[in-house]
Amino acid sequence: MKAVGASIPRYDGVAHVTGASRFVDDFRLPGMLWAKALRSPVASARVLRLATARAEAMPGVHAVITHADVPKNVVGHQEVWGIAADEPLLAEDEVRYVGQLIAVVAAETEGQALAAVQAIEVDFEERPAFLDMRQAWAPDQPQVAPDGNVYFYYPDQPQRQIRKGDVAAAFARADVIVEGTYRPGAIEQAPAEPASALSVVEPDGRVTIYSTSQALYYSMEITSRHLRMATGRLKFVGGTVGGGFGGKLDTLTEPVTAVLALKSGRPVKWRWTREEEMLCSSTRAAWHIEIADALTRDGWILGRRTLTLHDAGAYMRTSAYACSKHTFHLAGAYSVPACAFNTFVVKTNHVPTAAMRGFGVTSASFAVETHMNRVAEVLGMSPWELRLKNANRVGDTSPSRVAYANPSTVSTLLAAAQAAGVDLPEAQRAMTNARREGALLPAHLVEQQREPVAHLLAWREGRPALEGGH
Amino acid sequence: MVVPSSATAAIAAFGDGAGITVLAGGTVVTPLVTHGALWPHRVLVLRAAGLDGIEDGATLVVGGAATLAALAEVAPEPLAGAARIPDYEIRGQATVGGNVMIGGDLQPALVALGARVRSAGAGGLRVDPVEDFIAAPWGRLVLSLEVPRPQAGAFLQQRRRHSHTHPVLSVAVARRADGVHVAVGGLAERAPAVACPSVERALAAGAPVREAAERVVEDVQPQDDSLASAWYRRRALPVLVARALERLEQLDAAEGRR
Amino acid sequence: MKFVVNGAQHTTVAGPLTTLLYVLREELGLVGAKAGCQHGSCGACTVLIDGEPRRSCLTVVATLEGAEVTTVEALGDRSHLSDVQVAFNEHYAAQCGFCTPGMLLAATALIKRKGGPVERDEVVEALGGHYCRCTGYVRILDAVVAASRGERLGAMAPSALEIRGVAP
The missing domain is CATH 3.30.465.10 (Uridine Diphospho-n-acetylenolpyruvylglucosamine Reductase; domain 3)
Structure with a gap:
């Protein structure tokens, strides 16, 4: 254990401070071409005509690709998890968001590629765009996808849902019901290094791809689907990433440069501009979250109902997964014995949304913690007391009925109060994470502690669930 | 070239x-x-x-x-x-x-x-x-x-520090021989700056700074853009103008004018 | 157009409106300056022109006749790091490393301008145009202040070097 407590030099520290670290854009290969893309200028349109002949004849141009050049154009970012493929690498007969890729040129210089992009002929028939996810069930709205604007997790179920306890009873016996709506907006991850890739077809036919991906094997899998090429024929080079923050999970530059390299027979590099990175790469999603809490006058949460809408943008990418995570976390760090949570993935004509630092969860935390403050205000009680009272203790169960073996909400709250210089009453300072008893174990929480639980840790370790937990 | x-x-x-x-x-x-x-x-x-x-x-x-x-x-x-x-x-x-x-x-x-x-x-x-x-x-x-060269002047701006975008709002005030002059910028992206004669007249007529600053909304037509709404700009502008004018008063006091 | 890059005379074949960033990266293979935004807004392409930090993405060949350009490659190498480089390494001031070359050059110029210790707010002002999305600003400030004072923490923990099998 020599490393614990020691200042460990970063393995890449000296390379970084000498400017010697090699990011994707820093590789130069003989004969390398530069890529530039034609992107949709509109949020929704039919593509009536796409002609590349003029661009192909431009000086320095070696290849122009459209959807017809991609071996398998429509792929999903989470097909391995059963989310159906829905996103074309290059647009076919329609575009669904501003910045969607339509065609990409590889030329000897970036300037030549840019000029050729401007020579591509494309005719659109613009359609009304669907931009406000709150209108998902309103009549006569533009349809983003052929199967509708709301994603179906199962054939008969559009929502990711959680049900726990008797929610109707909780609301029936509540002294007070507090409702709130929370709308965290979309955020661009804005890494300092824009998305880039460099693809090279090796003499043996394998393809080497220098990638800025944060998830090399994930990107390799998606690329292999687009190329219809076994992963064994792909060699991904990565690991030096100029910031990602979730934004470099999406896989677009890798398959596009690979298709261009295969078509042109030359190495092809594509470096997104800052504008492309800001406007065309996925963002963190915008969310619409409604919470209603059933409460006793003295600040116990008896039950919670939620309705969440998630703006997936034009294609699914990782939205279904984000909404699952979101739904699991809608009780926050608090014990809510009766839950009815409903989360919907809504497709819109915005840029597709995807990962960013705990995506799905930050929106839930923002809504829940803001709501806790609102509840405290309505009840006229200290927000600290409200939180400490309802904070998860050993034996409490999550919305998905996992019993907490080692929760840390109380200790975290007390540490936060101390750090913030908040002077809490002695009775609150004396609280711990330990199992509820006495005044901290009201009748409505006794029930949930008796529910049979499938405790993940216990399952893994092959021992019964929490001692006394059932 | x-x-x-x-x-x-x-x-x-x-x-x-x-x-x-x-x-x-x-x-x-x-x-x-x-x-x-x-x-x-x-x-x-x-x-x-x-x-x-x-x-x-x-x-x-x-x-x-x-x-x-x-x-x-x-x-x-x-x-x-x-x-x-x-x-x-x-x-x-x-x-x-x-x-x-x-x-x-x-x-x-x-x-x-x-x-x-x-x-x-x-x-x-x-x-x-x-x-x-x-x-x-x-x-x-x-x-x-x-x-x-004026007798005194002050410049206040609302923007994210070191950012390269146009500002949310800019306010410039200058005491010249013929009185105090006020101008505002950042009313929209690349919108030209405008003088604020209503504020200037109120000041010349002896109105207190805060009261004169309120008049700025008569002189400007703020727009919605990606940085701020017109509503916000109308609300924030009098505050910024008042602060700039107060800064000018402090300078005047420090240098023994008025 | 002729100018000096890291002490060597360079005659560019690029057009007059070609950026210095392009010349450095594509003609000279000096890839330390990064194309972060190519709008002058992120600072990752910063180099020294006649000793002053400038955005190489905003500087075109037409304005460079006779100029002296210094890039991160001339600051120091693995075996001879400059004070600023040592401080950035010791203070863990480089996270993803993409903004680091620009930060190093702006910091080097600031310390040279001041000719002595610099205060934190001076660093904030001088490096304000440099974007670190990893938000490692506190460590960057620590490093620049330390470098300006000639402070060195000394070698990294030797045990760690053994574990990693690397020498800084």
Whole structure:
């Protein structure tokens, strides 16, 4: 254990401070071409005509690709998890968001590629765009996808849902019901290094791809689907990433440069501009979250109902997964014995949304913690007391009925109060994470502690669930 | 490309400005060229044209190709404050002329100071009040700015520090021989700065600062843009104007005026 | 157009509106300056021109006749790191490393300008145009202040070097 407590030099520290670290854009290969893309200028349109002949004849141009050049154009970012493929690498007969890729040129210089992009002929028939996810069930709205604007997790179920306890009873016996709506907006991850890739077809036919991906094997899998090429024929080079923050999970530059390299027979590099990175790469999603809490006058949460809408943008990418995570976390760090949570993935004509630092969860935390403050205000009680009272203790169960073996909400709250210089009453300072008893174990929480639980840790370790937990 | 070595040669090369792209500091033009938004036919490079001189005096004369960094060193407030945007490197490269042309941060300060712009273009040399010039700057080559020194001045801006976007709001105030002058910028992206005569009249009539500042909404038409809503700008502007005027009062008090 | 890059004379074949960033990266293979935004807004392409930090993405060849350009490659190499480089390494001031070359050059110029210790707010002002999305600003400030004072923490923990099998 020599490393614990020691200042460990970063393995890449000296390379970084000498400017010697090699990011994707820093590789130069003989004969390398530069890529530039034609992107949709509109949020929704039919593509009536796409002609590349003029661009192909431009000086320095070696290849122009459209959807017809991609071996398998429509792929999903989470097909391995059963989310159906829905996103074309290059647009076919329609575009669904501003910045969607339509065609990409590889030329000897970036300037030549840019000029050729401007020579591509494309005719659109613009359609009304669907931009406000709150209108998902309103009549006569533009349809983003052929199967509708709301994603179906199962054939008969559009929502990711959680049900726990008797929610109707909780609301029936509540002294007070507090409702709130929370709308965290979309955020661009804005890494300092824009998305880039460099693809090279090796003499043996394998393809080497220098990638800025944060998830090399994930990107390799998606690329292999687009190329219809076994992963064994792909060699991904990565690991030096100029910031990602979730934004470099999406896989677009890798398959596009690979298709261009295969078509042109030359190495092809594509470096997104800052504008492309800001406007065309996925963002963190915008969310619409409604919470209603059933409460006793003295600040116990008896039950919670939620309705969440998630703006997936034009294609699914990782939205279904984000909404699952979101739904699991809608009780926050608090014990809510009766839950009815409903989360919907809504497709819109915005840029597709995807990962960013705990995506799905930050929106839930923002809504829940803001709501806790609102509840405290309505009840006229200290927000600290409200939180400490309802904070998860050993034996409490999550919305998905996992019993907490080692929760840390109380200790975290007390540490936060101390750090913030908040002077809490002695009775609150004396609280711990330990199992509820006495005044901290009201009748409505006794029930949930008796529910049979499938405790993940216990399952893994092959021992019964929490001692006394059932 | 033309790289004239004198102002006269630059003026001749500029002609009536048709079909010519002026490159001074390059902070505006270069990204447009790099990203394919501008494909210039003829480029006039000002680096050697001798348009970067600064003559100090009762009236400050600043060459159009002088950098913001050079201006900040000699200019009085509110102009010095306006020149201190947005970061060290850009100030060392961006020029006074380019800033005035694109609706930059100098505009409200120049309006408050009653500056004049010497420019070349169709119809020959011209000297215009800055307000007239910035209303229709295209087709002109900024040769110099003539900035009368005020008794005192202050510049306040609401923006994210060191950011390169246009500001949410800018306020410039200057005490000149004929009274206090107020101008506002940042009412929308690249919107020209405007003078605030209602505020100025209220001050001249002896209204208290806060009351006079409220009048600013009569002088401006803020717009919605990506940085702020018109509603927000109308709410925030009187506060910013009042603060700038209070700063001026403090300066007056410190220097024993009034 | 002729100018000096890291002490060596260079005659560029690029057009007059080509950026210095392009010349450095594509003609000279000096890839330390990064194309972060190519709008002058991120600072990752910063180099020294006649000793002053400038955005190489905003500087075109037409304005460079006779200039002296210094890039991160000339600051120091693995075996001879400059004070600023040592401080950035010791203070863990480089996270993803993409903004680091620009930060190093702006910091080097600041310390040279001041000719002595610099205060934190001076660093904030001088490096304000440099974007670190990893938000490692506190460590960057620590590093620049330390470098300006000639402070060195000394070698990294030797045990760690053994574990990693690397020498800084």
